[in-house]
Amino acid sequence: MPPRLNLLGAGRSLAARSRPSIASQQPRISLAVSRRGYADENEPPATNDNQSGLGHVSEEAADMGKVTGETQPDLGKGTPVQDILRRDQEGKDKAPEVIRAEIDSTEANASDRTTFANLLALAQMENIARGGHGSDPVTVGHKYGIPELPLASNMHLKRRYDPVVNQVTNLIMKHGKKSVAQRNMSFILNQLRTAPPPTPNPARPLLPGSPPPAHLPLDPIGYLTIAIDSVAPLLRIRxxxxxxxxxxxxxxxxxxxxxxRRRTAVQWILDAASKKKSRGSGKGQFAQRFADEIISVVEGKSGVWDRRQLVHKTGTSALHKQCPFQKYSHNPGHPHPHTQKNAIFYFMGST
Structure with a gap:
């Protein structure tokens, strides 16, 4: 007997699918529509969303300024091409003739603005701005006064310091550290200015014409100069x-x-100062010892006086031994030995 047909079981075994949607599917990648940039302000409206782009940075800043209430940039101003080409000579040479002519005319007008009449008018406007009158006297010319001629010896940049101060600064400098030497020189002069007046030794007098000892601290540069020149030797032994x-x-x-002479004296003073003991610790101890040695020189207590006397004594004895061995010559280029001897004795006797 044939099996019975079950319609419900056959229906369960069939898979039902929904009908596909008729709506058009959008492409995953949209075609990029190129947007043309217009230089004028009357830009045509955008036809779709792809043509609407962000504004310029200045426009965005202007919009933000409107919202926040801050200062908005001036969109009507920019950097003219003439200003750019004025700084670029190569670009100026390759620029069109019209732009070059405009640049030349602008430079000519700028030179005309610096005439005497314009400067006088500007000065009168400044007087009015200060609360004065336009008829007030106006000084047109240099902002600062011109120095009188001839210039002083200390007006030169490289010779603006006293020659003794400059020479001592260079001699006390070590390892090329000029700023450290200048700081020590400033400390030395300050120490001489604040020190009590010295008491000179009559047996070791200073240079003739020196100011009184009570006046030396008032002029520390003169104090230093007198101390160095008084102990400087007049000769050296070769x-x-x-x-x-x-x-x-x-x-x-x-x-x-x-x-x-000054160089030799400063070297002697440096040698004597290096043998002194420091009275403390710090960066200014060397300058303190040097200033103390300068005061000792003026008071006649320094050993530099003995070195100077020894050099002069050796030179005197050497002159007496030198004359028998020298040949007399009447050549103007080689002076007479007695002339050299008398000249050196004259300089040594002047001290």
Missing amino acids: SQRGAAGGGAALQIPVPLGLQQ
């Missing part, structure tokens, strides 16, 4: 081998110039 005959060395005194 040893020449074989000049005395038989291979013996002959000591020849050589006169020194002003800068050489």
Whole structure:
């Protein structure tokens, strides 16, 4: 007997699918529509959303200024191309003839603005702005006064300091540290200015014409100059081998110039100051020792006086030994030995 047909079971085994939607599917990637930028303000309206772009940075700042109430940028102003080309010579040469002519005319007008009449009018306006009158006297010219000629010796940039101060600063400088030497020099002058008046030693007098001891602290630069010049030697001893005959060395005194004398004196003072003991600790101890040695020189207590006396004594004895070995010459380029001897004795006797 054939099996019975079950219609309900056959219906359960069939899978039912929904009818597909008739709506049009949008593409996943939209075509980018190019937007043309217009330079004029009458820009045509956007036809779709893709053509509406963000505004310029200045426009965005203007919109933000309207919202926040801050200062808005001026959209009507920009950097003219003439100002850009004026700073770029190569671009100016390659610019069109019209722009170059406009740049030249602007420069000519700028030069015309600096005429005497314009400067006078500007000065009168400044007088009125200060609360004065336009008829007040006006000084047209330099902002600051012109120095009188001839210029002083200290007006030059490299010679604005006293020569003694400059020379001592260079001599106390170490390892090229000029600022440290200048700071020490300032401390030395300040110490000489605040120190009590010195008490000179009559046996070791200072230079003739020196101010009284009570006036020395009032002028620290003069104080330093008098101390250095008073102890500076007038000559140096040069040893020449074989000049005395038989291979013996002959000591020849050589006169020194002003800068050489001061250099030797400062070196002696530095040697004496380096042997002193510091009275404390800190960066200013070297300057303190140097200032104390300067005061000792003026008071005649420094050992630099003994070195100066020894050099002069050696030079005097060397002159007496030098004359028998020198040959007399009437050549103007080689002066007479007695003339050299008398000249050195004259300088040594002047002290």
